[in-house]
Amino acid sequence: SQKIEQNSEALNIQEGKTATLTCNYTNYSPAYLQWYRQDPGRGPVFLLLIRENEKEKRKERLKVTFDTTLKQSLFHITASQPADSATYLCALDKTGFQKLVFGTGTRLLVSP
């Protein structure tokens, strides 16, 4: 069955370091992969989209990679700040069904 896995354990890092979050998937052949940020008690907010033919995508301090051979996406936040503390979700389109399927998310905690 199709599965999306994100590290369920929180990632704790110090301010200024680079945070790297992982999204692994099985039994998918996605054309696109999306990353969302969710703050406590709020709905997820879109951050970045990467296409299967793109190896890397950047937006300010954010960088996403997409390796369709490894079936993995990495999400990096450089020069992390306490304000980056949130849960980050990856999502894949369930092909042909117009529905995004979300991973369970990884909580990031950035300490001053």
Next chain:
Amino acid sequence: DVKVTQSSRYLVKRTGEKVFLECVQDMDHENMFWYRQDPGLGLRLIYFSYDVKMKEKGDIPEGYSVSREKKERFSLILESASTNQTSMYLCASRLAGGGQETQYFGPGTRLLVL
């Protein structure tokens, strides 16, 4: 900016009550979704609608129904609320363009069923 609004941020209901959760989007999106989110389980799709009066079951539709009479409005109905339906409910909308389209979420409704 796309705006997705939900009728309530917090709701407290009694077991057996009928509960209506309303969602409105202002960007003429074809697709609308209802999810529930519980700790450790992530976002789980309850129902999905790709057009007015059209609906499709998601992964956990039992105990829920939906209504989409107008394009901008998608309602989730708990026919007879139970304590295991205590959860955060999130509505979302999206253009019908496939995987490249961003999904926009509402602020969520935290429902407590006593």
